[in-house]
Amino acid sequence: MNRINKVFEHKKNEKIMSLFITAGYPDVTETVDLVLGFERNGADIIELGIPFSDPLADGPTIQYSSNIAISKGITIQGIFDMVVDIRKESEIPIVLMGYINPMLRFGLDNFFTAAAKAGVDGLIVPDLPLDEGGMIDELARANGIQLIYLIAPNTSDERMQLSDQKSDGFVYCVSVTGVTGAREGSEVQQSVDKFIQRSKANITKNPLMVGFGIKNFDDAQNISKEVDGFIVGSALIETIRTSYPSEQWKEVVFDFVHQLKFGYSRN
């Protein structure tokens, strides 16, 4: 069974935590170690961001981490190599998340073959909606890479059902209309309940993960109470940004991860 499906299968009684980290941030030499540490501290799924110069669905935090990673010389081949290194020690599901242009430039055929070979499980492409997904659907299937589509509060019932059909692994519920980034709790909670109810009614084949704007344990629990789990990105990267490169930075980051999942410090 695919690693993603297995996680949802085996952890029915807890909220699945997926963590997004920009590959190559804060440095290309840190990504593997960070991912392994995230797993030790409660992460169930890793979303590895492929940095892009013009991330138009992202807020300032991920724009910043992407720019740093690019300036440190991140490459797609380098990201596949990181996945290979992670796979030497871990079976945590890895979902790549990136904009379509770098993948096109790498060559879609090569991209999917290399991703599968490295041990990637899934793929999210924020600027490739269902309407354009045809260009990768077949390649993904042929290489055993699960495609995960996003749904937003303004997505119609009909499109939600189509996203469910076309997705594998899980469906990604974008909790607010907007770009990525941590938000105030009340802002996220407003009207999210109704959206989640509608998503649950329409997404029947796949698990549901909710993300965008979650910054701590309470946010995560509140927003995911009706779904299978939650996704945190900007708040994690923000924690790295404020602690790196102090001596204890990784401990601070891993403790943040532990608290996100369990609600208490690891010490």
Next chain:
Amino acid sequence: MPVITKTSYSEPNQKGYFGAYGGKFVPETLIPALNELERAYKEASEDPEFEKEYLYLLREYVGRPTELSFANRLTEYYGKAKIYLKREDLCHTGAHKINNAIGQILLALRMGKKRIIAETGAGQHGVATATACAKFGVQCVVYMGEEDMVRQKLNVDRMRLMGAEVRGVSSGSKTLKDATNEAIRDWVTNVEDTFYIIGSVVGPHPYPMMVRNFHRIIGDETKRQLMEMEGRLPDYLIACVGGGSNAMGIFYPFINDDVHIIGIEAGGLGVDSGQTAATLTKGRPGVLHGSMSYLLHDQEGQIELAHSISAGLDYPGIGPEHAYLHDTKRVEYRAVTDAQALEAVSLLSRMEGIIPALETAHAFAWLEELMPTTTSDEIVVLNCSGRGDKDMETISKYL
């Protein structure tokens, strides 16, 4: 040599593709907005009342039709084909951009949108949008790269005077590309009540088609005017190409005709200098700002910074329809450098008493190459897309 299309041209297709280019490469959140826009635009274009109001405003407010002026001294100077200028510089606000801004604001009002956003490079689209918003009393936010705010300061002041909020963008190259990113992020966030007036034939479907259609009046008028004056079609059409809206506007009505069409890109310091905005000449297919087209990007697919002395052409992408017309060889695309454009500014100013925008000057600069190959019984029409007042500060440095 011109390729005559035998069948009639009907791009884009239902999915918004011009051949392999175009499409809707946007986050899911924008899909409902694009679908709503597509429906509203289709309804509006079938509604005679909408067209009536659009044409009324273009006549009474913008000052259309613009003249097709015979450039007698420039013609004498080259001593070859007759040169006519389509005078978009005479439009209210000083460039063609207002044709599209008027079209889109009418659509926005029809859709009940309360807030308008736009991106701008040279500031001409920002000014056109601010103007349309003032005219209709609608809230207006314009995103502009901080570098462009310096080199087009006059236009920043004009927008603010008309009540628009100009938001400086400090990310990336601080130019048009980055302003467009920010405008899209604003739109994703405020999609319910906000209408995004895109300033060129770029972006996701239906924008490239819709913006072209709001500008085709340039070509339609040109055809009629030249018929009246010369009783025939031109042999050559020339326009500068940034995103490509003034060019599509004048080219489109001639696509099925036996006319040699040339689009001029900004070569910057030279197409091989690494400091260029010549997207079709140096770029490769890729996806930016919602559509598949030619693009300047590196081995890793990261977008490269464009360079042009002209803020309105300083963009690493180009409209998808131009990518299609390039691949099918229906239109010839060439590039001229910053220096050639500056020379053209001074030549046109002395010869015709018209100070062109730096963008427009790129089209004029190509006359140096083209004119010697023409004959005196031929006709060249050049789209004079805008006037140069906004560029005086830049131009003065080279006087």
